[in-house]
Amino acid sequence: MLQDGKLFVGTSRKPDNSINKPEYLELKFGNRHGLVTGATGTGKTVTLQVLAEGFSNAGVPVFCADVKGDLSGIGAMGEAKDFLLKRAEEIGLQPYDFQEFPVIFWDLYGEKGHRVRTTMTEMGPLLLSRLMNASDAQEGVLNIAFKIADQGGLPLLDLKDLQALLNYMGENATQLSNQFGFISKASVGSIQRELLILEQQGAQHFFGEPALKISDIMRTTNDGRGAISVLAADKLMMNPRLYGTFLLWLLSELFEELPEVGDPEKPRLVFFFDEAHLLFNDAPKVLIERVEQVVRLIRSKGVGVYFVTQNPLDVPETVLAQLGNRVQHALRAYTPREQKAVKTAADTFRPNPDFDCATVITQLGTGEALVSTLEGKGVPSMVERTLIRPPASRVGPLSDAERAGVMKVSPVTGLYDEDFDRESAYEILAARAKKLEAQQQAEQEAAQQPQNGGSRWTLPGFGDDEPTTPSGTAKPKGRSGYQRETVVEAAMKSAARSVANSLGRAIVRGILGSLRR
Ligand SMILES: Nc1ncnc2c1ncn2[C@@H]1O[C@H](COP(=O)(O)OP(=O)(O)OP(=O)(O)O)[C@@H](O)[C@H]1O
Numbered sequence: 001m002l003q004d005g006k007l008f009v010g011t012s013r014k015p016d017n018s019i020n021k022p023e024y025l026e027l028k029f030g031n032r033h034g035l036v037t038g039a040t041g042t043g044k045t046v047t048l049q050v051l052a053e054g055f056s057n058a059g060v061p062v063f064c065a066d067v068k069g070d071l072s073g074i075g076a077m078g079e080a081k082d083f084l085l086k087r088a089e090e091i092g093l094q095p096y097d098f099q100e101f102p103v104i105f106w107d108l109y110g111e112k113g114h115r116v117r118t119t120m121t122e123m124g125p126l127l128l129s130r131l132m133n134a135s136d137a138q139e140g141v142l143n144i145a146f147k148i149a150d151q152g153g154l155p156l157l158d159l160k161d162l163q164a165l166l167n168y169m170g171e172n173a174t175q176l177s178n179q180f181g182f183i184s185k186a187s188v189g190s191i192q193r194e195l196l197i198l199e200q201q202g203a204q205h206f207f208g209e210p211a212l213k214i215s216d217i218m219r220t221t222n223d224g225r226g227a228i229s230v231l232a233a234d235k236l237m238m239n240p241r242l243y244g245t246f247l248l249w250l251l252s253e254l255f256e257e258l259p260e261v262g263d264p265e266k267p268r269l270v271f272f273f274d275e276a277h278l279l280f281n282d283a284p285k286v287l288i289e290r291v292e293q294v295v296r297l298i299r300s301k302g303v304g305v306y307f308v309t310q311n312p313l314d315v316p317e318t319v320l321a322q323l324g325n326r327v328q329h330a331l332r333a334y335t336p337r338e339q340k341a342v343k344t345a346a347d348t349f350r351p352n353p354d355f356d357c358a359t360v361i362t363q364l365g366t367g368e369a370l371v372s373t374l375e376g377k378g379v380p381s382m383v384e385r386t387l388i389r390p391p392a393s394r395v396g397p398l399s400d401a402e403r404a405g406v407m408k409v410s411p412v413t414g415l416y417d418e419d420f421d422r423e424s425a426y427e428i429l430a431a432r433a434k435k436l437e438a439q440q441q442a443e444q445e446a447a448q449q450p451q452n453g454g455s456r457w458t459l460p461g462f463g464d465d466e467p468t469t470p471s472g473t474a475k476p477k478g479r480s481g482y483q484r485e486t487v488v489e490a491a492m493k494s495a496a497r498s499v500a501n502s503l504g505r506a507i508v509r510g511i512l513g514s515l516r517r
């Protein structure tokens with residue numbers, strides 16, 4: 001049933017239940033994004049699995065989050081279970097071959113997969129504000145913090161780097177405000193408290209080095225299949241903002257790093273956003289606008305983004321409008337909101353005269369869906385009532401031993417397992433403070449030296465810089481014409497110097513605020 005340039009999704013049926021035709025997703029429209037929706041238990045994850053298998057077989061790497069652990073089975077050979085064989089027969093899938101897929105497991109906590117990290121600097125102020133649910137004032141302070149760090153050559157890698165920088169900003173708020181814009185000490189304090197909360201939630205595992213290299217989720221195997229990166233997200237889901245922010249960060253990394261390719265034969269990567277409502281829940285308008293923009297523009301970088309969610313109303317309309325390939329599983333329609341969702345879902349399809357979409361959506365069985373994909377010159381196909389094919393890999397989770405086995409032979413084994421703590425803002429600021437302290441102390445000691453024989457002159461290195469008068473304990477007067485540099489002044493000068501130093505290599509941030517390379 002596999003054909004060049006297409007992946008088989010399932011078989012549609014006529015109103016009398018007889019087989020209509022196979023339904024495909026065309027690879028050349030794989031970067032025109034997609035949507036998989038349906039109430040709980042209707043078959044979304046299995047559909048995601050089927051699509052991921054198809055892309056992988058076509059040599060397209062896939063990234064997806066495994067929210068319940070049940071997607072991990074994609075790394076194991078399928079088993080001839082009755083319900084799968086029955087489905088294969090219903091849709092005329094001959095032969096129904098089983099297959100295991102090249103999987104790379106990832107985990108922000110490093111428990112069920114290879115560690116995934118990024119640095120504060122790479123994430124940038126916009127997404128970090130989202131992660132901390134920052135108020136406008138706090139966001140302003142974070143923006144300034146990144147400006148100071150970006151311009152001052154202070155790498156912000158982990159949480160303690162940002163803590164150190166915020167300390168510094170709090171201590172020098174007045175002076176820094178003159179240079180960078182108003183810094184409210186109260187906001188600095190509240191961000192510091194938010195950082196502590198993030199730390200308690202385990203976010204410190206996520207910030208640091210070695211940071212994830214995009215190329216590691218774009219691997220293919222020797223036999224030409226795309227790697228399927230599966231992010232363990234069961235624990236991560238307990239912290240929905242971290243989950244959502246992480247996926248947005250990854251999307252923005254892909255966007256910033258990949259070159260333009262126009263409309264390729266097949267996508268360079270396909271990205272599945274499961275539980276997509278978590279990206280948009282209470283997200284500030286500006287963030288939604290930026291996401292909309294990234295989704296629109298990332299297409300020409302050959303990346304397909306597929307949102308998976310229970311309710312089509314979970315995805316903002318501007319984003320929804322860009323999702324060309326659609327699989328709509330059953331929805332319930334008891335409450336007014338549910339009825340509205342059914343209507344929205346039905347209205348987005350190109351109608352089929354054989355049935356009424358809104359009615360059928362509430363009647364679909366498990367693993368059955370309304371399917372419409374892009375065809376011809378990129379127009380949506382007429383919607384068809386479709387039985388989704390059974391996966392070739394296992395439906396259900398891997399055991400811990402199987403997962404460990406997959407991880408042992410993974411191509412990224414050893415690359416991300418250990419933390420690497422290089423010199424960054426925390427160490428630099430600590431060293432700077434120490435140096436200033438030493439300098440200050442030296443100056444104080446010098447100032448405390450009694451003046452030699454009433455003269456203001458000393459001869460260095462001839463022994464007369466030792467106190468020679470009995471009045472050595474007297475409080476010294478400041479030497480005329482000399483004003484001791486305060487700690488703050490020294491820090492400001494060194495910050496200004498760094499700004500000057502870095503003018504040639506100013507950091508540029510992209511749409512979602514991550515680094516542009
Ligand atoms: N295409 C299919 N072929 C055969 N069986 C299927 C298919 N799709 C779903 N099923 C059956 O339905 C079950 C539930 O499907 P699935 O886990 O994909 O639902 P879901 O929509 O992801 O649910 P949830 O919202 O709870 O995550 C599967 O475990 C499987 O038994």
Ligand SMILES: [Mg+2]
Pocket residue numbers: 044045046068
């Ligand atoms: Mg599911």
